[in-house]
Amino acid sequence: MADYIDAVVFGFILSFSFGPIFFILLETSITRGIKQAVFMDFGVIVSDLLFFSLAYFGASKIATEENQPALFLLGGVILTVYSVVSFINNVAKKKKIKKAKAVEETRLLKYTVKGFLLNIINVSYLVIWAGVIVWFGPKVEMSPVKIWTFFIVSVITYLAINLLKFLLSSRLKSKLTDKVLFYIRQGLNILILIFGIVLIFKGL
Secondary structure (H helix, E strand, O other): OOHHHHHHHHHHHHHOOOOHHHHHHHHHHHHOOHHHHHHHHHHHHHHHHHHHHHHHOOHHHHHOOOOHHHHHHHHHHHHHHHHHHHHHHHHHOOOOOOOOHHHHHHOHHHHHHHHHHHHHOOOHHHHHHHHHHHHHHHHHOOOHHHHHHHHHHHHHHHHHHHHHHHHHHHOOHHHOOHHHHHHHHHHHHHHHHHHHHHHHHHHO
16 A cells, blocks of 8 residues: 555646646636546546556657657657647637537547647656656566556546646636736747747757
8 A cells, every 4th residue: 555655646746747738737727617627638648548558568668868859859849839820829810719518518529639649749758657667666576456556546646636726727717807818828838839949959
């Protein structure tokens, strides 16, 4: 049982890792709603599952020092393009808030896909999960059940803390004007642009 206290701690740290997805999830919960943020978070979890599986089954070799520059460069370019396009679209288009509920429901899956794609391009998470396995695995004699239980406990902790963050941040929505929400989105796009540029320089 003591081994999984580490999993809870890791899940807590993961939920406060200040990458692009951290800010995007908070922005989504404020401007779109808790449901949309949760669906996006599911996409993040699916990408983490993929990263963990790759690390566990040995495919984490693609994240070796030799290959990391190209992966960082690719991720940086994608983030940079995404942030620039989002910034321009946010300026150009008028808000179309009220749409049929049925249409909105069918678009929830798009948030999951968005969460998956924005997290999957950050190769550092593959390195992190590989590191977790290297660190935790020997402590439990590389038991598959215990290693995967560690992952599950970490993800549950991560999701629970994020739900709490979504609930708290969503309360701000009623106090924010359209103008403030616009600047929040644009500020987020600038942050993502910065992350993208940093990744590009890491890859050069």
